Amino acid sequence: MSDYTPPLHDLRFLIHNVIGLQTVSDIPAFAETSPDLVDAILEEAGKLASGVLAPLNRIGDQEGSVLQTDGHVRTPTGWKDAYDKFCEGGWQGISAPQTEGGMGLPLLLGAAVGELWHSANMAFALCPMLTAGAIELLTAHGSDEQRAIYLSRMISGEWTGTMNLTEPQAGSDLSKVRSTAEPEDDGSYRITGQKIFITYGDHEMTSNIVHLVLARTPDAPNGVKGISLFIVPKFVVNADGTPGERNDVKCVSLEHKLGIHGSPTAVLSFGDNGGAKGYLVGHKGHGLACMFTxxxxxxxxxxxxxxxxxxxxxxxxxxxxxxxxxxxxxxxxxxxxxxxxxxxxxxxxxxxxxxxxxxxxxxxxxxxxxxxxxxxxxxxxxxxxxxxxxxxxxxxxxxxxxxxxxxxxxxxxxxxxxxxxxxxxxxxxxxxxxxxxxxxTNGIQALDLIGRKLLRDNGAAVRSLITEMRMSVSKPHLDDNLSKAARMFAHAIDQLEQTTKDILSRCKNSSGLAQAIASPYLRQTSICVAGWLMFRSLEKLTDSDIEKGFAKAKGLSCNFFLAQIVPEADFMAQQIANTRHELLHETAPLF
Amino acid sequence: MSDYTPPLHDLRFLIHNVIGLQTVSDIPAFAETSPDLVDAILEEAGKLASGVLAPLNRIGDQEGSVLQTDGHVRTPTGWKDAYDKFCEGGWQGISAPQTEGGMGLPLLLGAAVGELWHSANMAFALCPMLTAGAIELLTAHGSDEQRAIYLSRMISGEWTGTMNLTEPQAGSDLSKVRSTAEPEDDGSYRITGQKIFITYGDHEMTSNIVHLVLARTPDAPNGVKGISLFIVPKFVVNADGTPGERNDVKCVSLEHKLGIHGSPTAVLSFGDNGGAKGYLVGHKGHGLACMFTxxxxxxxxxxxxxxxxxxxxxxxxxxxxxxxxxxxxxxxxxxxxxxxxxxxxxxxxxxxxxxxxxxxxxxxxxxxxxxxxxxxxxxxxxxxxxxxxxxxxxxxxxxxxxxxxxxxxxxxxxxxxxxxxxxxxxxxxxxxxxxxxxxxTNGIQALDLIGRKLLRDNGAAVRSLITEMRMSVSKPHLDDNLSKAARMFAHAIDQLEQTTKDILSRCKNSSGLAQAIASPYLRQTSICVAGWLMFRSLEKLTDSDIEKGFAKAKGLSCNFFLAQIVPEADFMAQQIANTRHELLHETAPLF
Missing domain, CATH: 1.20.140.10 (Butyryl-CoA Dehydrogenase, subunit A, domain 3)
Incomplete structure (x- = not known):
């Protein structure tokens, strides 16, 4: 495995010149996010990524996380030290609110830094990624007490968080969740059920793990509206905030996976001995809504x-x-x-x-x-x-x-x-x-795009994006290379507009057709928007602060993308145009 | 892992109705290959594939082949029994000449049967696949004596064959081969060197293994013209044809690979103890030419x-x-x-x-x-x-x-x-x-297509194919669905013609450009030719001998391919048209 060099040059260019840090730092909440601060943070993150996390990537793959006979999960050699260093840098809280002990930096920077962790060691970086989700959830929906007990410790990295959604029969379709939550007299709940695919569902890197669990209360209606969200700590927390007795949740096995071996993917069993202690987050029946946050x-x-x-x-x-x-x-x-x-x-x-x-x-x-x-x-x-x-x-x-x-x-x-x-x-x-x-799944993403994001507003959001893209490429006074790129790209925009119109008219009364063309539509739009950003990058390469060597290499990427990748949008448009719903619909009995 | 059902229906349809068995069985050498024989052979092969080989696929992946401490390679559980059954059926010799003990059946059938082996268990099927190559090579270039000793035993499956080309510094570029062959007084050679990536380079399924090895004689010129081909049996063969003393070749390690774990990929060391006994095949210096056979x-x-x-x-x-x-x-x-x-x-x-x-x-x-x-x-x-x-x-x-x-x-x-x-x-x-x-590699395939198969004859072979494809789609009296498919497909043919013309004119003096567009050209041509065959399949679905259920399912495949996959040829054509050689050529220093 080769070394990893964080692509700081490109990240800085995109943040400062293309996306525009100012669009974010003009917001009072981010007033302190100066260009220098951004650069310094990227630099520091790059050091941790390349110096500490990247060298562990192969070890993690070879050793994997292992469920030992004593029931504890052991992460690969070096994992815990790396995690401690990660927490010392305060990285877990990079985008968490300052009021809760985080750095309060924009997600723009958090995402850039996140890329570095995943490049260096994806299996490792999954742990903070899942904790970040739990942090966001409790920030929005946790009670004052829950935030005081759990949130600050997750933001510091002292405890990690997990997301417990999937059950064997309930994957993409969470309405099928069967885990139960019985109310106790003290206001807590007894949680019972089995959850699968729980990333970092158990490990030894921290003194506690905060499981966020979807389950049904006894009186709950069927379907998604009957699902509530609960905190189930691995160790029930004492009044002084220290981890106390072991809760009734245990890791019964780890999956043997194709990849990300270092990341323990656990089957968690809740309530084998009477029920795990859990605490309702937000309102009853709003579990999925909380997750959407x-x-x-x-x-x-x-x-x-x-x-x-x-x-x-x-x-x-x-x-x-x-x-x-x-x-x-x-x-x-x-x-x-x-x-x-x-x-x-x-x-x-x-x-x-x-x-x-x-x-x-x-x-x-x-x-x-x-x-x-x-x-x-x-x-x-x-x-x-x-x-x-x-x-x-x-x-x-x-x-x-x-x-x-x-x-x-x-x-x-x-x-x-x-x-x-x-x-x-x-x-x-x-x-x-x-x-x-x-x-x-990416199929679900595509359905989300075409259903909730396109059909639901009758194309308004997409049209507004198309208008904005078109303004970029129809600017006067572009130099030769740029006008050539603009012409090439204008075609892709026109085509996206046409495809979108056709979809809106054809899918009105056919959810079946929408399903069948969702994936090529996701790819077509993605290529167009990415092409637009590559075009905008090309424009910025003549900015006075751009180093010549970088400009040359980046220009190559942009030109290649516009000339060689953007035409794939054409192909997707043809796939969509050629899809007859009946054709696909007839297939099920024929496979 | 699910069961495997051999796709006999599609194979029979393609052989009988689309490709036309008669184009082959009209040849006197294949006069005995009747439609009934074809069906019977497919049926039998299907049974072995689904009943014997497929159930071992997962075991092979989990256990892998293992180099034991005694220096022998152990194949996965069940492998040897399956191999014996494979030989009992005479399958190794399916396309080998009857004069040498094979079945002498057309490759059309051999290829169909080969698909079944690979579907059932690719890691297993690699062993007969490599032996088939060795059989073909010795059939063409082996002396009478070599054929008598080695060929018949390989055709029966009693011994297997391997191909020893690659060395650590010589992969795609075989001119870099360094293994040597020193002539001995008895007409044999002493072979020394290390070969890597040798598929089934060692195993315990047969009493001998026939290694075919590329090496240089002492007086040989540099480059590919100095390379000769040698037989190096694992056990030197006695006068009576039985395996005798262990030759000086050993498996020093097996690769730890991403997949095909059941197939032992060996590093073979020749001549650690003075030189392995080898026998020249064909003429000195013609090693690579023999391989081309x-x-x-x-x-x-x-x-x-x-x-x-x-x-x-x-x-x-x-x-x-x-x-x-x-x-x-x-x-x-x-x-x-x-x-x-x-x-x-x-x-x-x-x-x-x-x-x-x-x-x-x-x-x-x-x-x-x-x-x-x-x-x-x-x-x-x-x-x-x-x-x-x-x-x-x-x-x-x-x-x-x-x-x-x-x-x-x-x-x-x-x-x-x-x-x-x-x-x-x-x-x-x-x-x-x-x-x-x-x-x-597929990059090499693409270069072969554009260099040797397109540019060298100035496009004659491609033009002849285009003409033939065009005749298919311009036939009169096509029904509605067919004429629609024909129209759609005619565009892809026109475009292939245009792309080909452009390439011929643009690549005349630029091997660099040919390299840069070779891969998209391979994909474009492949999709067109495959699209043509899917169109021809569609035409044949109304043949009187076609079962209705099959016709419906197959029609779906054909229509989907023509409507949804063929447009990718468009995308490839655009990639080729948009490739400026300079653009790519400049890249090397910029990566």
Missing amino acids: MMNNARLAVGQQGVAISERAYQQAVSYARDRKQGKSPTTGQDESIIHLGDVQRMLIRMRSTAEAARALSLYAAAQLDIAHHHEDENERTKAQTRANLLIPMVKGWSTDLGVENASLGIQVHGGMGFIEETGAAQHLRDARIAPIYEG | MMNNARLAVGQQGVAISERAYQQAVSYARDRKQGKSPTTGQDESIIHLGDVQRMLIRMRSTAEAARALSLYAAAQLDIAHHHEDENERTKAQTRANLLIPMVKGWSTDLGVENASLGIQVHGGMGFIEETGAAQHLRDARIAPIYEG
Whole structure:
């Protein structure tokens, strides 16, 4: 496995020049987020990522987390030390409110830093990622007492958090949750049931773990409205805030997974001995609504994993392609490394340009979430929230698909060595493969985009985005390269507009058709929005503060994306246009 | 892991109705290959594949082949018994000449049967696949004595064969081979060197292993012309044909690979104790030329692996999608299985239609090879050889890329369960990932297509194919559905013609540009040719011997491929048109 070099240059460029830090730092809540602070934080995070987390990535894959015979889960060698260092830096609380002990920095920065953790060591970074979700949830819905007991300790990293949604029969369809919560006289609940796929469901890195659990109260209606949310700590907390007696929840097994071996994916059994002590969060029956609070941020974070793996796989492939000599230079006759071959270059630049485009897309979404949550003007908040809602399924869906595609390309660049585990290229594919699945499968993302984000407002949000994209490319006074890029890209915008119109008219009375074209529509829109950000990046490369070497390399990525990746939007548009619902609908009995 | 059902219906349809068995059985050498014989052989092979090999697939993955402390390689539980059954059926010699003890059946049938082995158990099937290459090589280049000693025993399966090409510094570039062969007084050679990535380089299933080894004689020139081919048996063969003393070749390690764990990938060390006894095959310096003899068949076989994994992953995904209940039917309100969701249907039909299209492509190539090798008319042989040469890189490159894409989709259909190893879906992705790499990486396939098969004859072979495809779709009297399909497909042909013309003119003086567009060109041509075969399949569905249920399901695959997959050729054409060589050429220093 090669070293990891945090892509600080590109992150800074995107934050400062393309997305515009000011759009966020103008908000009073983020007034302290100066450009210098951003750079300093990226620098520090980069050191921890490359120096501490990245070297543990392969060890984590080989050792995995293990459920020992004593019932405790042991994380891989070095994991706990790394976690302590992570907490010392205060990183868990980077985007948590200052009032609760966090740094209160914008998500724009939090997302950038998140990419570094995932690139360095995705299996490790899942632990803080899940805790961040729990933090967000309790910040919004926890009582004063719950926040005092649990939140501050999660923000400091002293305790971690988990999300307990899935049960064997209830995955994408949470209405099927069967775990129960019986009320006790003291206001607490006794929780019983089995939860699966619980990331960091048990480990030894902290003195307590805060499980957030979906379960049904006895009187609850069927379906999602009967589901409530509960805090179930691994150790019941004493009055003084210290972990007390062991709660009735235990890890009964860890999954044997394709990848992210370092991350313990637990089957948790609640209530084998009478019921685990749990505390209701928010209102009864609002469990799923509470979960939705953190959905956008969680999906953004998973999207960042796609970016992160693409970047890491790219760096490793470049490093191999530079060293590996096969064939001779046609000009000098000397042995030449494979990085000089056109086909290898195509694979590498495809990996790089898509990683960078997905990065731009995710940071753009993060900034919109910052505005949506913290802007003083309600109108601005609403506008940004609408935009973010539209972007999030693209970030989650497209970026994680790219993560898989790029990790696979990374293996290909390595030739035979890519298939050998010690090379490390294969781990990226194995790790990347989970991201299109969890936190809502990419199919669910696509349905969210076409259903809730397109059809529900009859296309208003998409139209507003299209208008904004069109303004960018129709600016006068573009130089030659830019006007060429603008022309190429204008076609993709026109086409997106056409596809969107067609969908709105064709899907009015057919949810079946919407389902059948949701995935290509997600890919088409994602490529268009990412293409727009690559175009905007191209425009900014002549800014006076841009270093020439960076401008050249970045220009290459942008031009490649616009010329070679954006045409895929065409292909998706054709797929959508050619989809007859009946055709697919007839298939079920034919498989 | 789900059961495996051999796709006999589709194989029979393609062989009898689409490719046309008669194009092959009209050749005197194959006069005995009657339709009934074909069906009987497919039936028998299907039984062995589904009943014996498929149940061992998961065991092979879990146990792997192991290099024991005594220096012997142990294959997984059940492997040897299965191998014995495989030999009892005479399957190793299915396409080997009757004069040498084989069945002498056409490759068209051999390829169809090969798909079944790979679908059932790819790691197992690699052993006969490599032996088949060795058989072909010795059939063409072995002396009478070599054929008498080695060939008959390989055809019966009594001994297996291996291919020893790669060394650590010599992969795609075999001119870098360093292994040496010193002549001995008795006419044999002493072989010294290290070979890596040797599939079934050692195992305990047979009493001897016939290694075919590339090495340099002392007086040999540098580069590929100095490389000769040698037989190096694991046990030196006694005068009576029995295995004698252990030769000086040993397995020093097995690779720890992403997939195909059951297949031992050996590092072989030749000559640690003075030199392994080897025997020259063919002429000195013609080692690589000898290897080329079997290249087309070997690449066809690897392409079949892509088809095979696509089919197996598809079957498993369908089985899961039928059983897995999430969500409710919008009409009945009852729990419904996910196979009724449009997005899941899209994934499944994409897997199926591409598997079937790639299958058609590979069988078409196999039939062309049969004609090229055995037709009585030299003109027909040349024509078929030219066509086969054009098709083989598509079969190998495109089908194996599809294998990876489809195995990945198969995981996605499973949701979270797909990421859990015991489900078996992940194994398909891990196994599939090698096929785009070995037997010439897919980048090499693309360069072969654009260099040797397109530019070298100035486009003649491609033009002839285009003409033939155009004739198919411009036939009069097509019914409604067919004329619609024909119109859609005619566009793809026109575009392929245009792209090809452009490439011929642009690449004349730029090998750099050819390299940079080779991969999208391979994908574009493959999709077009496969689309043509799907169109021809559609035409044949009204044949009187076609069962209605099959016709409906197959029609769906064909229509989906033409409407949803063929437009990707458009995307590839745009990529090619937008590629400026300079752009890529500049990249090397910028990565």
